Amino acid sequence: MPILQLEHFDLSTLYASGQCFRMKPQPDGAYRVLAGSKMTTVTPLGEHRWQFDFAPEDAPYWQRYFDLGTDYAPLFAEIPAEEAYLRQAAACCEGLRILRQEPFETLISFICSQRKSIPAIRDCVERLCAAYGTPMAQGEFAFPTAQRLAAATEAELRTYGLGYRAPYVLGTARLVAEGRLDLSACAALSDAALQEQLLACPGVGVKVAGCVMLFAYHRLASAPVDVWIQKVIEEEYHGKTPFPAWGGRAGWYQQILFYYRQHVVRQ
DNA sequence: GTCCAGGATCGGA
């Protein structure tokens, strides 16, 4: 199994980053990472070295998932000096990255996310996987396919902690299962056209669409504003969003600010 | 008991 030396990579940071909900800390300090129907275990060896445990044929998949083809050093170094708060925040998340997650999994997960804490989202997503996902090795389950979720009933979904979001999940799963929304084809769309497609899903507003664009389609100009980012805008940017001025770096900077505000500043 | 969480939707102004 490959051992990689990675300067800007840290699973504890990614685990807490709020972009993925199926990373699981293990008792030995490793992380089990599930995505779609794939699974890997990543063990810290110290000195920025990480051991990846996955099937040999999955190497390209995880390379892409963790965005290992991108050198993040310039992404930290190029933050303008005049952006003092952003630089201060970035100094606290050296291992942060923007993942490339499965679109359907990301879409459903963030529909579930509305007005939930990150631990609550993890629980909810995990229950959906256990109920509708294909069993994998070591007691884990794949993320459900659109077909499986679309075949559920609203009442059934509610028993997994979805609450009022149950019809949203069902409606969106049906859009995908019936081919009325082609998430693979969406990868070729412009940012605006992609957002339009996502907003057509029940339970998807600008914020959830923004998360899917950033965390699944790697649209780095997308900077979703949740309650934490709204606090940052009010506290540090005089209530005026800085994201449009940041262009193609907006999503990356947003993720730095989110991590910093939630895990370092807190309150 | 209250308050809050990676919000969206609806009705009414």
Added chain:
DNA sequence: TCCGATCATGGA
């Protein structure tokens, strides 16, 4: 176009 109420659920 904008605003307020409302929507389940779990944890602090």
